[in-house]
Ligand code: C2O
Ligand code: CU
């Protein structure tokens with residue numbers, strides 16, 4: 001925090017180099033450093049001023065993904081900052097405690113800039129959300145995990161222009177918090193992990209190597225209605241989830257790791273905590289109200305969105321992004337039902353993760369079925385399978401122009417994006 005200036009924090013997008021492989025450096029981008037960025041933390045209800053500065057050699061923007069702030073502060077593609085320039089934005093955390101993130105959003109450059117390393121965690125920290133005794137000691141028992149796949153060229157360089165795929169760049173290695181071959185020493189029996197899929201295009205299904213279950217406690221926008229016991233977690237690009245793992249309940253003679261669906265190790269753990277004695281780690285809470293009221297479930301659809309295509313042929317409602325076109329209008333604080341349809345093509349189609357700026361929405365249904373327990377929480381991005389129709393209850397608490405788009409970053413850059421004006 002900066003004293004005596006007209007802002008509280010400064011976030012600088014800059015160039016740097018990173019050593020992923022022994023003895024080789026590659027050019028990367030980072031916020032206030034060489035790769036990724038510091039975790040920005042706001043308290044529920046708090047307002048901070050952030051000076052954002054672009055020290056790259058190309059335009060960028062600073063987008064606060066998941067924060068319900070006015071369109072003017074949101075850092076969409078309409079808000080480019082030229083090289084060497086800066087501005088001050090006001091971030092007000094007027095929403096539930098949640099694990100959000102920030103990343104660049106310049107039109108046609110987002111995928112490259114994220115691939116090269118721009119991105120960071122953005123927490124809204126709770127004040128009254130501590131009822132479940134959740135671990136909250138940052139870096140000790142409450143740890144951010146940014147999963148990103150990457151592909152390097154034969155010189156071990158992150159050469160986006162050469163390696164990119166216009167249908168979404170998929171890597172052959174995974175990084176955790178920017179680290180290749182990561183490992184985490186667990187010092188507490190019960191750990192809270194805030195997981196972000198920060199990949200350009202890859203979907204991750206996470207499991208524990210020994211098949212044990214864990215507890216999902218939060219979705220993109222805050223705690224779930226009730227914690228959910230599960231043995232796998234799927235996140236499409238930009239989705240977050242918080243989980244608790246009780247390591248004292250696992251058979252610790254066997255090494256434990258977070259793996260992907262195929263069993264590939266993504267993050268191995270080293271267990272190093274004092275007592276293996278059972279602590280009472282059970283968290284439980286239950287909301288006193290149903291996740292959706294009858295009125296919410298019965299609201300008619302008022303906005304229809306059709307996602308279609310692949311590669312550079314991707315469209316929303318048959319059109320590509322046009323910065324000079326407002327696609328929809330919606331009144332502030334008025335809930336509407338958006339129905340998103342992922343229209344298959346002759347090849348079957350592909351998953352599109354659909355994201356809306358400036359709102360935390362609720363999933364009303366998938367193909368007519370109510371949301372699964374682990375989707376009964378606020379969301380800002382949603383995985384949509386080919387052929388699927390998903391209804392969302394969308395409310396914007398602030399005004400401005402907001403983007404909605406596919407969060408496969410190459411699809412977004414290829415124009416799979418539209419604008420809603422909130423008045
Ligand atoms: Cu994660 Cu339009 O953003
Ligand atoms: Cu966003």
Ligand code: CU
Nearest residue numbers: 352406408411
């Ligand atoms: Cu897409």
